[in-house]
Amino acid sequence: MITYTSELKNTEVQIRSYFANLAENISRIFEAVDVYAAIHQRRVAALARHVGTKMRLDEDKLFWLYIGGLLHDIGKISIPESILNKTGKLTEEEWLLIRSHTKQGYNILKDIGFTYPVDDIALHHHERVDGSGYPDGIGGDMLSIEVCIITVCDIVDAMGTHRPYRPARSKEEILQELKNGRGTKYNASVVDAMLEIIESGEFDFRYCSQNLSTT
Numbered sequence: 001m002i003t004y005t006s007e008l009k010n011t012e013v014q015i016r017s018y019f020a021n022l023a024e025n026i027s028r029i030f031e032a033v034d035v036y037a038a039i040h041q042r043r044v045a046a047l048a049r050h051v052g053t054k055m056r057l058d059e060d061k062l063f064w065l066y067i068g069g070l071l072h073d074i075g076k077i078s079i080p081e082s083i084l085n086k087t088g089k090l091t092e093e094e095w096l097l098i099r100s101h102t103k104q105g106y107n108i109l110k111d112i113g114f115t116y117p118v119d120d121i122a123l124h125h126h127e128r129v130d131g132s133g134y135p136d137g138i139g140g141d142m143l144s145i146e147v148c149i150i151t152v153c154d155i156v157d158a159m160g161t162h163r164p165y166r167p168a169r170s171k172e173e174i175l176q177e178l179k180n181g182r183g184t185k186y187n188a189s190v191v192d193a194m195l196e197i198i199e200s201g202e203f204d205f206r207y208c209s210q211n212l213s214t215t
């Protein structure tokens with residue numbers, strides 16, 4: 001029988017640290033494919049950990065939430081950069097391709113053997129509480145709290161960032177989106193935590209105007 005000694009605990013901490021480094025480096029390698037997506041993943045990961053802490057999730061969940069944030073858009077690696085950063089209107093086919101990043105991400109992550117459903121975060125972070133999202137149109141209790149947190153962080157970071165095809169949204173527009181979608185598109189408890197973070201000034205919106213190629 002294995003007893004949970006301090007030595008075992010140290011080994012676990014070390015393995016987690018290696019693992020977080022590995023996930024951060026995968027995210028950095030991703031910059032060669034899509035700078036925005038790579039930086040977006042790191043910001044979503046940090047923001048998700050902040051929201052999770054506010055919601056008093058335990059350390060284990062916070063760790064995997066961070067890993068899930070770092071890898072949630074990894075499926076975009078399979079989509080041509082010319083489509084991801086297209087400035088003009090996307091065709092229906094291009095939209096379908098972009099939306100496929102959720103399943104592509106799931107396929108990349110599902111065989112790694114995570115002890116936590118990181119693959120589920122990649123697969124379902126574009127679902128909505130009312131079932132209006134994709135790829136499966138599931139909602140309510142079928143969405144884990146981790147998925148719901150990544151979803152809200154994804155929206156906040158995406159709206160707050162300047163993109164080639166549109167400027168960054170203002171803080172007021174982001175707050176309005178969250179309030180409008182509270183309990184319908186987005187998990188109400190997650191929105192409440194996020195609103196508290198934004199309205200209290202804990203979250204720094206200054207990066208919104210940064211040039212991503214220099215960050």
Ligand SMILES: [Fe+2]
Nearest residue numbers: 072073125126
């Ligand atoms: Fe995504």
